[in-house]
Each structure stands twice: as structure tokens, then as C-alpha cells.
Amino acid sequence: MPEALKALEGVVMELEDGAFPLLRGIVPTSDLAQGFKNVDYALLVGAKPRTKGMERGDLLRDNAKIFSTQGKALSDNAKSTCLTLVVGNPANTNALIAASNAPNIPPENFSAMTRLDHDRALAQLALKLKADVATIEKMAIWGNHSATQFPDISNTLVSGKPAKEQVDDKWYRDTFIPTVQTRGAKIIEARGSSSAASAADAAIKHMHDWVLGSNDWVSMAVPSDGSYNIAKGVYCSYPVVAKGNGKYEIVQGLTLDAFAKQKIQESVKELQDEKNAVKELLKK
């Protein structure tokens, strides 16, 4: 948006003033072709926010237009190996739209961010157990980056022992899950604006692990491959192990109980509804 170029100038100045030894150049622009020219990595962080009185369908369609344009511009200008992280909401469906409009880039090279939800889940469990987050393994976020997401501790270990044996099920269902699902709204309520530092931190961690690999599970919204009965054709958050260079493997072979299966399907249903609302902009 050309009207944002003045503020962008301030961002450029602050980046310069960091005197970062690895920052070799900055191209501030509102021209997509110029901005995406030969890029290796793209972070699509902006989206149109929901305003008062706006219907959810209108919000989806307005954002779908933005992300279809960005997907096409990436396809036409970026390297075909470019990895694109979508942060702007509705992130999963925006990633789907961007990928479907980018014929020159594989759909697996697009992902939407659920790492902030993942880290929020780690933090809440650590607070509850008075444990360090570093002692927690195998956390999982399933589904949509929205209030229907399913933060899942079915397979989570804390100091090597099952998390489920260390917290009671009532806390897990009635406190943990809604706290993680609605954390974004709570932060807006307290700060008067959306989470910023924690979202930026999560985006850095997402790209870091996608490029360099992860030891532990991380959560990313990626094209569904049908695993766990999740319908193909949506960008769904799964627990994955990042293999580096943009490769990842959806964790396979997990046993999900009826509660987990139901929660996941509820969120996938929402993803399918979102997809349906923007179907005229999907290209492949």
C-alpha cells in the first residue's frame, strides 16, 4: 500500500540503525514484483483487519484478494524454491489462496503460522507445572489458527513423563485449551493492540526451524496430505518435524482419542468453510 511508505521509511531507518553485520540491503517498496524479485524467503505478515460490523465472509474475501495477488507475484518473481510464511489472518486460508495462485512454486513451500499457538501452549503447561519450557517435548497444535484450534497434549512429555498424567483432565479441557485458543484476544484486551513481540518471535522461530530443522516437534499449518483423516486441500496445522531446507514431515502414527478427533474435525470443518467462501479465487 503506497500510503504506508512513509511509515516504512521509519522501519528502514530503524533497521539501518541496528548496524546488523549480516544486513546487506533493504528494498522498501509497495511494488510486489520489485519486492519479491528473486527472494528466497517471504513473510506475509499484513492482512486486512476485521472492522466493526464487517461480516466474516467479507473479511475472508477481501483478504483472499490480497493473498491471491501476492501468491501470483511470488510465483512470477521469487525463486521457485522460495519458502513463504503467512502470518496475516485468516492465515491458513490466506496461505491456501497464495499457494493456489503460485503455479511456479510447490504448495509445500507455503505454510501458515501456528508457532505462536504452539509456544503459548508450551508456556501455559510450563506455568501450570512450574516447569521450564525446555523440559517439554512433543506439543501439538492441530487445525486452524483460530479459536477452533486444538492444542493437544495427548503425546506431550514433561521431563520425559506424559503431561496428561501430570495435569487433571478438567484443567486441560476447561482451562488450558480455551486459554491457548483465546490468548490473542486477551492480549488485545490488556495491551489495546495485537500481540507484536511474541508474534514476531514465533515467526522467526518458524522460519529458523523450517530452514535449519528442528529436533522436537513444532506446529505448522501445511497442505493436508490426508493424515489423520483430515480432508485434503486445506492448510491445516499439524505437529511436524522440520528437516531443514523447507522440508518437514508430519508426525505419523499418533493415537488420537475420541475427544481429540472431534476437536480436530471441528477445526478442519472451519477450514473447509473458509475455503468454500473464497473458492472463486482458488486456481489449482
Place this chain on the structure above:
Amino acid sequence: MPEALKALEGVVMELEDGAFPLLRGIVPTSDLAQGFKNVDYALLVGAKPRTKGMERGDLLRDNAKIFSTQGKALSDNAKSTCLTLVVGNPANTNALIAASNAPNIPPENFSAMTRLDHDRALAQLALKLKADVATIEKMAIWGNHSATQFPDISNTLVSGKPAKEQVDDKWYRDTFIPTVQTRGAKIIEARGSSSAASAADAAIKHMHDWVLGSNDWVSMAVPSDGSYNIAKGVYCSYPVVAKGNGKYEIVQGLTLDAFAKQKIQESVKELQDEKNAVKELLKK
């Protein structure tokens, strides 16, 4: 300020959501005694901003009251080895006030931030010479963290060669110096708010080097020891080498030309005027 506690709650939530493995606890409070209890490091980042129609003397005195209270609270509650970085403006004089009200902590354990000015100077020189910032050594900021500061390239090397031989003197005097001096105002103009990310980055670097040491020169406002004819009793920015654990050495033996000497004394004069305006709050 108790009225800021709601927003502080949002900051706490975002820190939790970072799932940082080394973050072991957070104490959000507007009670200075509780906040400073046994701390090893303190960053005083907030100050009262200048509002329309406010006289500079009033601003100085209002901030002096804040920092005298904080200095006393640090003295009464923090470890006597505590290192305190003052970022809130007028930073040099606020550091002086805080230190003079902290009888249990050595004045050398307080410093004011000119690292952002230092990094801005590195960035401007690097941009001019199309050089990487990592190739630049021996930058120096002298004086007050204000528009009178003197960014000094007299001894600066770029790729091992004197910077002064690589830029013309007119650019140095008429572009470089005012650009660094007024960079903060330019960023406010572009962004509509003060530099934030670059200031935070500089504060981290300042504390990092103060605690762990620096190889190259860094700029810090520290108690004047009379070096370079700078009056004692003010917090003045010097080029220093950080030795780790809060120790530093002001770089000695530099040759300063008449222009440099004059620029430094102009800024020191401002520091003395500021000191004079708040003298009733100075304790030692």
C-alpha cells in the same frame, strides 16, 4: 505507575508466549522496592516525555524526581553490584540523578545509553562507503545523548584504513554529524512514534557488552573522570572498551583536533547546564 499495570499484563503475556528457555520468572509491579529487590541488572527505559508548551527545565526537573526515586530504590533494594542502564531521556542527567541518590552502589555502575547513536553513526558511514558495518572499527560518540552529541570519526577505521581519508570533510561536518544528531526526530517524523526496535536492540547490545566485554570501542555515557578536559561530575559519552562484569576503560591517548574539542565542549556545557537545573536533587 499503577495506571500502566493493565498494559504491563499484556507485556507479561507476550513474554510468557515467547516460551523462552532462560526466562524463569516475571514480577510485574509498580512497587519499586519489589521490582528492584536483589536485581543484578536494571534497565530504566521510561521517562516523562516532553509535551507541548513544556519548558525544558520543567521536563528536566520532572524526570529528575522520577530518577532520584528510582536511584534511591535501587540503592535500598538491588545488589550493590547492580548495573543500571538509563535509556529514558534526558538519559545522561537522569543517570547522574539516579547514581547520586544511590549511596550503596558505585557511580560507575550507572551508565546512560549512547549505543543507539553509536550504531547510527556506524550505519551512516557504512551506507556512505557502501561498506559492511562489520568492517568499521573505533567509532566514538562524545557528550550528551542529545542533538549536541559529537559523533566522531577522527580515529575510525574502515577495512583498516582511516575513515577520514575515505569521506570528504564537508560530508562529515554537514551531513554525517547532523544526520546522527537528529536521527531520533527523523524517525518520529516517519513513524509517528519514537524509535523502538532499534533502541531496544541498542540497549541489549549495551548490556551485553557491559557484562561480557567488547573487542572494539563502544560508546557509553559514564561518570567523567576528567579525561579529555571533560569536567568531572557529569555522565558523558566516551568511547570505551568494555572489560566485562561492569568494568570498562575510557579509551585514552586520543588526539583531538580543534573542531572535535569544540564539539565535545559544547555538549559538555549542555550537560553542566542540565546538571545545574536539577542540582537540588543531587545527593553526593
